[in-house]
Amino acid sequence: MEPASVFFCSKEVELFSALTHHQSGLILISVMTPDCEQVQPLLVKCKSINPQVKICLGGPHISAEPEFFQGLADWMVIGEAENLIQEIISCAINDFSVMNPVILKSNQRVHLDLYPPSPIKLGKYGFIEITRGCPYGCYFCQTSSLFGTDVRHRSLEAIFEYCREMKKKNLTDIRFITPNALAYDSIDGRSLNLNSLFSLLEGIKKIIGETGRIFFGSFPSEIRPDFITLESIQILKKFSDSKTLVFGGQTGSNRLLKNLHRGHSREQVFSAVDLAIQNGFQVAVDFIFGLPGEKEEDEKETVKSIQKLIKQGAKIHAHSFLPLPGTRLSDAQPTSMSAFLRHFLGKIARDGFLFGQWQTQEKLAQIIKRDY
Template structure:
């Protein structure tokens, strides 16, 4: 049986992970620029899904869809794809390929137009390689204990953090000169995500050889985790001169409604610590949140201006993602003064992202993944 992967730039790391998992079970995946027999696999998010929906529906082969959007909207996706892998795919995808080869019913964790039975497993990261023939970033942690209203991560991967072992991370990182990681919070490695274990972070970092980039995209940190101790780990063991973390709002009221789990003061403290120690802060913000008042938006703009005195702000315009608590809440408009200030900051190179077009922001930010 020929198994193909539809090339989509924003899913390159997912390709590396699932290609390696399929190899473990004896399936070799070929990358293609269009659907091909016998099976073609798609990994989609909520921005690019509409670009491939008709192609999948009209494909002259068996189609499998997975990724954040099909996982959250599996009933909808099962109307145009033959099979939908919901959630984690390392175990489910090879099991589905085996079922197709043997003419059996799909395993739990796969939705079809006929229905869906949830998966009965959770992936142990050490049970599967982070990559094999097709290389990618090394995922060191999966899951997030927080429940931010806009975020799909805890809904896809759960709120219990799972970590790849130091030995396995060191083994695969030896293939790189520059080492980068996938994680929802780099400083939470080895912990429950709330009570940090920086001793375990230090053990990990000191076990690696090469130029380590830790706490940068695609493995950022949370602002309340930025401390003198955590920054010293970066300075002592890593090559990065930037630290990337999310503020999301300059209003404590908004942060509470988002269930972010940190305050504006945590963000300011993290920015100050970066500046005092020679690290450039790169800070994410979301504008246009549905319950954001004019004053809340102005407070966020003030925090953006504070950040850009020491570093860079990355601006997102709120997009309601399926499967999240805010999925049915459209974004609010930006104030004229907000657009004016953001325009000036963009021209001076102090902010990145897009606050008008989701696709521009998404494709620019992820084109290298």
């Protein structure tokens, strides 16, 4: 059998070209909720160009609400798909009738060492996923519902081997994917494993050399503020090339933090920012506005907290609440922001203390409530 051609398409025109030049094929797409409005017509277009093509969808939105794409895909995978991909591809090449039903549920929690973080055999290198799963189960977040509350870590040696492969290609800027960078190799995901953290970053630095850079503690490897201690910040100071650390603050209201199941207080955010700035880092703190159940007093506490953080030297990364499918707050209604809060956010944005896509996300939240 002739080996299959594999295309990684970042643009629609690339995908349409591949469909035009091949009689059959399999399209694999990971779907996030904000992408649904673009993905739906894309699938229709693909089938119109090449009716023989088969489509398999996965990702966080499909895992929560596959019904939205019913009739547009041949298969939809709920959960972690690594253990099913080979079977799906085999059926696409041989007998399409083998895989039934259309919705495939993957109940297996994947062992990360069994799969590379990127398809390096195809010459593709990317961020290294070092941890999957999160024990906190924040009510607005899809991570725990998609990957579970038991944390799984990629082993040190597996990470080092991937870094060696990157080094061979002169790729020495190393970035990571993890729900909480400082929880690496923690047994329960709620405590620091300083020895493993040090070994991870020290080992990577030895591989990539002095000219290599480790971006740890910034997107997409942000940090929970309650994991910032004198010991952990010293490790970051020694090894991380991230000039700005990103902390998940989410709100300045302790009442809302408790209701969101965050597991930390606003005071811990202040403490984390102090430690980081004292050790030479810049800090961006994530905040979510329009949270369900947010009251006037919560807004005032958030504004006071932001003012304090700015005085400490932090900047604010602003988001609007999205009722994401699969989360505890998927059916919740976003709270309309007061004129006072909007004016405040606009002012600190103009002053250079706030950034982010919160206004775009606010509109997206209404689309999600309307359509999904």
